[in-house]
Amino acid sequence: MTTVNGGRILVVGGYGAVGATVSQALSQWFPGRVLVGGRDGDRARQLGGVRVDVTDPAAFRQSLDELKDVVAVVMCVEPPDAGVARVCFERGVHLVDIGATLRLLDDVAALHEVAAGTGATGVLSVGVAPGLTNLLARWAHEAVGGAERIDLTVLLGAGEAHGADAVRWTVENLARSARGTALRVPMPGYGVRTAHPFPFSDQHTLPRTLEVGQVTTRLCLDSAPMTTALFAARRPARHPAVRRALTASFRHIHLGGDGFAVRADAHRGPHHAAYALTGQKQSRVTALVAAYATRELLTASLPTGVHHIEQLPALSQLPEQLAEHGVALHQLGSA
Ligand SMILES: NC(=O)c1ccc[n+]([C@@H]2O[C@H](COP(=O)([O-])OP(=O)(O)OC[C@H]3O[C@@H](n4cnc5c(N)ncnc54)[C@H](OP(=O)(O)O)[C@@H]3O)[C@@H](O)[C@H]2O)c1
CATH class of the missing domain: 3.30.360.10 (Dihydrodipicolinate Reductase; domain 2)
Structure with missing residues (x-):
């Protein structure tokens, strides 16, 4: 697979019910470029991943600094606020978020200009419902x-x-x-x-x-x-x-x-x-929707800024692709 963006993909919650399938699907398309993240450092490291905690944006920023080459984060757990999304967008890191809570989606969508300013894309409403x-x-x-x-x-x-x-x-x-x-x-x-x-x-x-x-x-x-x-x-x-x-x-x-x-x-x-x-x-189909959205993000040119899935024509045929x-x-x- 040829990619526009090199670098790694961090799947946060990457050994959870949804995240494990996201990691698996993305690893087939982007071999060697998928990192799983979660609060259990030992478990994450056994899978070649890293410890991350979405309740601590400062530590999350530090993790991205240390990892250096993360180009996209797939958020497979619900964070308490939009802090981690802001960290991603400020660094020009793309975000695919499977969250389903209106308040959080609105807070991430409000970061549209931040994402657009660094050339990052955020895709929201990813999964079965929303999605x-x-x-x-x-x-x-x-x-x-x-x-x-x-x-x-x-x-x-x-x-x-x-x-x-x-x-x-x-x-x-x-x-x-x-x-x-x-x-x-x-x-x-x-x-x-x-x-x-x-x-x-x-x-x-x-x-x-x-x-x-x-x-x-x-x-x-x-x-x-x-x-x-x-x-x-x-x-x-x-x-x-x-x-x-x-x-x-x-x-x-x-x-x-x-x-x-x-x-x-x-x-x-x-x-x-x-x-x-x-x-x-x-859970499996939510993961597939997230994986397809991430693949599109990294191999095609989705518009910068934050968008709900139905606003992205490139993803409109996903129901048939499944x-x-x-x-x-x-x-x-x-x-
Ligand atoms: N859009 C949709 O259609 C759709 C469908 C299904 C699920 N969802 C959403 O997807 C999310 C995940 O669902 P799931 O079924 O995969 O749950 P899950 O099996 O509990 O997986 C959650 C994962 O996140 C990790 N995690 C938990 N707290 C964390 C934190 N503070 N920082 C970093 N990682 C953390 C967990 O590992 P550790 O506990 O070891 O950290 C685990 O790997 C839920 O919020 C759910 O509402 C959306």
């Missing part, structure tokens, strides 16, 4: 000639061994309010499912990037009883002890499969268009 949901939303939006409303639905496998940080994120967000009402949605391969509003970031960033009035993201699990139990716990989950119990049960009870599905429905007057994707293991990894595309409605 593939954003790309399908754009397709459906364009199919109806500009949507007035977009409904996004995410179905996750209750049986998948989701990573600790992803489980923490889901349980924390369960306690947060999300606007909208539950909806019965036909999900390819799973029948009609009740999906509940959930605070994924895509529904907040898409109104800005696509200029759509109303976007709502809803969540369900492949197991209907587990979906009912999860959302029954929404109010109790405001209490930290309940969140701890839910986190433990999510990590140890696997009552379902490891499939996932995402669907985007765009509406404009009588016009309706819908696309969906189905596949196995959302077919070779067993991700099936479904066109469900026509304009």
Whole structure:
């Protein structure tokens, strides 16, 4: 593979559920150029990587100084703030971020000028949701000639061994309010499912990037009883002890499969268009989206500054590219 940018790629969280697959995929495309990072120095070094901690931007800056040749960071864990993103952009290091928390994405997006000033590119909304949901939303939006409303639905496998940080994120967000009402949605391969509003970031960033009035993201699990139990716990989950119990049960009870599905429905007057994707293991597919985005960043010329995935035409066909990894595309409605 020829590259525009030489140098190494640091995968932070590179031995986690998502990060391990990101590291693996990138190592095939960029042999000898991938470094894994995490707080467990021994484990990172065993994999030829380094100890890094995203809660300490000053130490992270020092790590980049010592490593010297890092050209891109793939962020596979949620940092507490945009401190590490700023460190990357100030040094002209590209960033691919799989985060799903609106506040953090907004804080990183606010560094657009910093990144553009050093020639760095930041890619946000990378993964399944946000990520593939954003790309399908754009397709459906364009199919109806500009949507007035977009409904996004995410179905996750209750049986998948989701990573600790992803489980923490889901349980924390369960306690947060999300606007909208539950909806019965036909999900390819799973029948009609009740999906509940959930605070994924895509529904907040898409109104800005696509200029759509109303976007709502809803969540369900492949197991209907587990979906009912999860959302029954929404109010109790405001209490930290309940969140701890839910986190433990999510990590140890696997009552379902490891499939996932995402669907985007765009509406404009009588016009309706819908696309969906189905596949196995959302962590693996999130990682593949991150790896493809990183490859594009290092081999093509993405614009400098910070962009959500749906703002980058070079990545618009990613849902189709994933077919070779067993991700099936479904066109469900026509304009
Ligand atoms: N966009 C999407 O569709 C999507 C999908 C899935 C997950 N995600 C997000 O991706 C993130 C990772 O999920 P996951 O399932 O891979 O979680 P995970 O298996 O827990 O992996 C997290 C990794 O980050 C490392 N880590 C934790 N705290 C760190 C810190 N302060 N500094 C550096 N490294 C740290 C962990 O190792 P140590 O503990 O040893 O440091 C581990 O390797 C989550 O925030 C989740 O919300 C997004």
